[in-house]
Amino acid sequence: MNSLSASEEKLLARARSNDRGAIAELYDGYAPSIYRYLYRRVGNAQVAEDLTGDVFVKVLEAIRREQVWRISFRAWLYRIAHNVAVDWFRSHSSDDREALDGLRLEADTPGPSAIVAGAWSQAELRSALRKLTENQQQVLVLRFGEGLKAREVAEILGKSVGAVEALQHRGLAALRDLLEG
Amino acid sequence: MGHERSLSRALAACLERRGALDRSVAEPQHPDCAPQLGPLLTTAAYLTRALEPAPDPPRKLQMSRARLLAAAANPPRRRTPRWRQWPAARLRLADKLLAAVITVLILFAPLSRQMVSAARDSGPGHLLYPLKLHVERVQFSGAEQPDIRIALGLAFLGERVAEVQPLIEAEATIDHALLVEVQQLIDQLLYAVADTSEPMMEESLRYVALQLQAYLATLETLKEATTPSNAGDLQRIIRACRRGHRVTYYALLDLSAFRQAYRAGRPERFLLPGESPLGSIYGAPADFYALIKPWENRL
Numbered sequence: 101m102n103s104l105s106a107s108e109e110k111l112l113a114r115a116r117s118n119d120r121g122a123i124a125e126l127y128d129g130y131a132p133s134i135y136r137y138l139y140r141r142v143g144n145a146q147v148a149e150d151l152t153g154d155v156f157v158k159v160l161e162a163i164r165r166e167q168v169w170r171i172s173f174r175a176w177l178y179r180i181a182h183n184v185a186v187d188w189f190r191s192h193s194s195d196d197r198e199a200l201d202g203l204r205l206e207a208d209t210p211g212p213s214a215i216v217a218g219a220w221s222q223a224e225l226r227s228a229l230r231k232l233t234e235n236q237q238q239v240l241v242l243r244f245g246e247g248l249k250a251r252e253v254a255e256i257l258g259k260s261v262g263a264v265e266a267l268q269h270r271g272l273a274a275l276r277d278l279l280e281g
Numbered sequence: 282m283g284h285e286r287s288l289s290r291a292l293a294a295c296l297e298r299r300g301a302l303d304r305s306v307a308e309p310q311h312p313d314c315a316p317q318l319g320p321l322l323t324t325a326a327y328l329t330r331a332l333e334p335a336p337d338p339p340r341k342l343q344m345s346r347a348r349l350l351a352a353a354a355n356p357p358r359r360r361t362p363r364w365r366q367w368p369a370a371r372l373r374l375a376d377k378l379l380a381a382v383i384t385v386l387i388l389f390a391p392l393s394r395q396m397v398s399a400a401r402d403s404g405p406g407h408l409l410y411p412l413k414l415h416v417e418r419v420q421f422s423g424a425e426q427p428d429i430r431i432a433l434g435l436a437f438l439g440e441r442v443a444e445v446q447p448l449i450e451a452e453a454t455i456d457h458a459l460l461v462e463v464q465q466l467i468d469q470l471l472y473a474v475a476d477t478s479e480p481m482m483e484e485s486l487r488y489v490a491l492q493l494q495a496y497l498a499t500l501e502t503l504k505e506a507t508t509p510s511n512a513g514d515l516q517r518i519i520r521a522c523r524r525g526h527r528v529t530y531y532a533l534l535d536l537s538a539f540r541q542a543y544r545a546g547r548p549e550r551f552l553l554p555g556e557s558p559l560g561s562i563y564g565a566p567a568d569f570y571a572l573i574k575p576w577e578n579r580l
Contacts, residue, residue, distance in 0.1 A: 123353045124346070131342050140332055153345030157352050225331035243296065244325060245332035250293055265293040269285075269321070272292070276324045 106120055108173050115163050127156055130174065133246065134181050140245040141185040141237070143226065151188060155181045175255040182238060182256070210213075220279050228278040236271030288314045292321055369397045379415045404444050405456045414462060421469065430473035431485055435492045438466045445518060449503045449510065455514035463518050467493075467525035468548070474532070475543030482536055490529035497522050527553050 114122030134155055139148035145177070158180050220228075229237060242253045254264045293322040295318065326481055401416075403409040412498045417437050424430045441463050448455055474485045507515050531553055532539035542551035 118353060120350055124350060127346055127349055131346065135342055149342060149345050152342060153348045156345065156349045157404075160349060160352055220327055222331040225328055229328070240328060241332065244329045249297065262289075265289045266286075268296070269289040269292050272321045272324045272328070275328065276320055277364050279324070 112163060112173070115160070116165075123160060126159070130177055131156065134177055137178065137181055137241065137246055138185060140241050142188060147188070151181070151184050154184050158184070172255065175252060178242065178256040179258070186234065224279060225275075228275050231278055232271055232274055235267050236274065239267040240271045240275070243268060284314075287318055291318055293324060296325060362430065365396075379411060382412070383415070383419075405448060405459050406453075411458075414458075427473045427476040428485065429488065430458060431477075432465055434470040434473060435489065438463065438470070438496060438540060441466065442499055442518075445500065445515065446503060449506050449515060452508045452511070454511050455518070460514060460517050460521075464521045467521055471525065471528055471532075471548065472543055472546075474529075475540050477564075479536075479540075483533065483539065486529045486533050486539075488527060490533070493522055493526040493529065524553075 111122050111126055119256055131152055135148055135152045137147060138155075142148055142151065155177065159177065162180075179234045207224070229240060232240070238257060239253055242248045242256065248256075250261050250264045250268070252262045257264065259267075291314045295311070295336050400492060401413055403413050417433075421430060421433050421437070424433055430479075444459065445455060470489055473487055474482060477485050497519065500522065502517065503515060504512075504519075528548075528551065532551070542548055
């Protein structure tokens, strides 16, 4: 069953008939949040932008195929973004990612706002976050980066709310262990 | 286990209410889990702040927006490989009529055998030539193994090339159906190659590349004998073969991209240098062959 608002439904119907205005509207409405999400996952603006493009091209193809999704449109977008990010991580060697990390951390370091007022720097936190399991990273980025509720995260990941809460708990505990260890 | 679950729930309850990230507020509400809850909430607070800074998306996203709108302006040409569509949807009216003829012929088997045999020897412009092409298509689509399809496709393409020679020598025009047939055979060959198993693909590509190179050499020798009425047609056939040859070359450089594009029935995704994603997939510049000629020797 689709959980789409009436306006989303209309917009998707127009996009299905290849209305470029509707496609642009969908993009303008959702691209910034998908971009931010991908940026938080991959940590590089250029890669995040490319992947955002990939997400929306996949969305366009799915809309054209009249693919039916069983979750809300927004949740479905995040799920595609998640898959795109996972594919990206799989297709890039750890060396490439470390190089990107270096670029990003260098860019992050100078600003005073980039330093968390406390024991750990932003860079340390992000680096530790990257060491968590895929699911833990996903839950923590969606919960604390995107500010989504556990229910919304569960919808995106296709898991129960209980499973998301458990992943959140284990993720935070593992993150703390990594930062303290 | 029970304690871990109640800790997970208490943590979730605190995190659902943003204000509860403050451990001094949250801990009294969950006294049983307070010692473990506090550090986790502190970590969550740090993490929230670490993930806060985000780049300015509207400025950054213009390129991918343009890319999406370009994709929207260019609807997919086809979704399944053409050879798979032959048996049903893509059969043209003429082919459907021929299918009916073949059915009748099967009923009159002895006569039909003679006709098919006669059709095999027919050339472009002959009454039975469409029957010959149709029989070939049925043979090609009926072959289940990709390597057999490749062998058949190359053999049929060789016949098409051989059929061009008498036409040029007779100063006759080349029928449009023959041009289309050559293009389709090359497409199907590439689809068949993409359908081979991973270890076989590279070898198949080299084999098809070498065969196409041989056909191109034959066609090039015919150029001198052309007349103004058939020079353009011959050039089109040569161009189709050159493009097929270039695809094999670039496919050898990036097997996975080739396989993905062709297996998805989206050859336009495997663009060659100089081709535009918004243009025809057959829109390669005519002089590109000269550019890649030095590389061909490496094959």
